Structure formats: structure tokens, C-alpha cells
Amino acid sequence: MTSxxxxxDKRQSLDEAVSRLESGMTIGIGGWGSRRKPMALVRAILRREDLTDLTVITYGGPDLGLLCSAGKVSKAYYGFVTLDSAPFYDPWFARRRTEGSIISREMDEGMVRAGLTAAAQRLPFLPTRAGLGSDVFRFWGDELKTVDSPYDFEGKTE
Incomplete structure (x- = not known):
């Protein structure tokens, strides 16, 4: 009989987890807007002076703004960026986006969810109807694609 x-045990301290991050990595930060953000993680990343050039995927809030303020972010994918429920942009994020020092990719919130679900399942992509009919494709250029359904269901996913 095999056992x-x-x-x-995969548990580790916050500093141990952050020590595994490398410049140029893509990281996802949980929470929604200004709520339930892992701010201890964000502060630990901020303490790493050598950690830069991060691609951040988030439902944006103060996490993205703080990382932008310290020059940690080179690219951001987000559904929105706000400091609270009211549509108030984080000033550090807004500055970096406006001056062009980060590449920013705003998308439909459903697209963010589908992308994170695909990543969690180690899939290259996950088809979704989110974002179709919006201006997202106009701003993203060739980065986004539509696919034909392999099943007989109204043809394309559009």
C-alpha cells in the first residue's frame, strides 16, 4: 500500500514572500478599489529598493498609487483606479499615466477577472464577452483578439 x-507547509513570512519577487515580474494585488487591499504587502514591496519594473494587475486603489509613487511600476492592467467608492483617481497613478512613465491598460472589470482566472488555472487566455462593444479594443490595438467558438453557438464570440 502506498502512502x-x-x-x-507553504506558509512564509511577508518578508520571505517579497524576497522572492524579482524586477520585471508581473504581480496581482487583491482587493477592490480601496477595500481589502494587502497594504502590508505593498509596504514590504516599497521597502525593496532594488525591486522595480513591475507589471501590476489590480482592481486599482491606493496600492497602485503607492507603487507608482516609488517608481516600482512599468505597466499596469486595471479595471479602474480609485481611492474610494467615488471616482477619485489616485494622484500618483494619474501623474505616471499622464506623463507616460508607465504603460497603462484599462479594461472592463470582467476582463480583469477572466485574465486572473486564466492565470490561476495556468491557461494562456480565457474567452469572455466582457469588453465587447466598448472602446477597449480601440485603445489596446493588436494586444486583444477575438476568437471563433469551436462550438456551434452563434459562430463568433462577439
Whole structure:
């Protein structure tokens, strides 16, 4: 009879987790707007002076603004960026976006969710109707694609 392997303990301190990050990585930050953000994680990233050139995927809030203020972000994918429920842009994010020092990719919130779901499942993409009929394609250029459904269901996913 074979024994079931014992799962290894994957817990680690915040500093241990952040020490594994490298410049140029893509990171996803949880929470929604200004709520439920892992701000201890953001502060730990800010303490890493050598950590830069990050691509950040977020439902944006103060996390993205703080990372932009420290020059940590080179590219951001987000559904929105606000400091609260009211549509108030984070000033550091707004400055970096306006001056062009970061590449910013705003998208439909459903597109963010589909992308994160695909990443969690280790898939290259996950088809979604989110964003269709909006201006997202006009701003993204060739970065976004539509696909034909392999199933007989109204043809294209459009």
C-alpha cells in the first residue's frame, strides 16, 4: 500500500514572500478599489529598493498609487483606479499615466477577472464577452483578439 505524501507547509513570512519577487515580474494585488487591499504587502514591496519594473494587475486603489509613487511600476492592467467608492483617481497613478512613465491598460472589470482566472488555472487566455462593444479594443490595438467558438453557438464570440 502506498502512502499519501504529506503536504509541505507553504506558509512564509511577508518578508520571505517579497524576497522572492524579482524586477520585471508581473504581480496581482487583491482587493477592490480601496477595500481589502494587502497594504502590508505593498509596504514590504516599497521597502525593496532594488525591486522595480513591475507589471501590476489590480482592481486599482491606493496600492497602485503607492507603487507608482516609488517608481516600482512599468505597466499596469486595471479595471479602474480609485481611492474610494467615488471616482477619485489616485494622484500618483494619474501623474505616471499622464506623463507616460508607465504603460497603462484599462479594461472592463470582467476582463480583469477572466485574465486572473486564466492565470490561476495556468491557461494562456480565457474567452469572455466582457469588453465587447466598448472602446477597449480601440485603445489596446493588436494586444486583444477575438476568437471563433469551436462550438456551434452563434459562430463568433462577439
Amino acid at each position: 499519501t505524501p504529506t503536504p509541505r
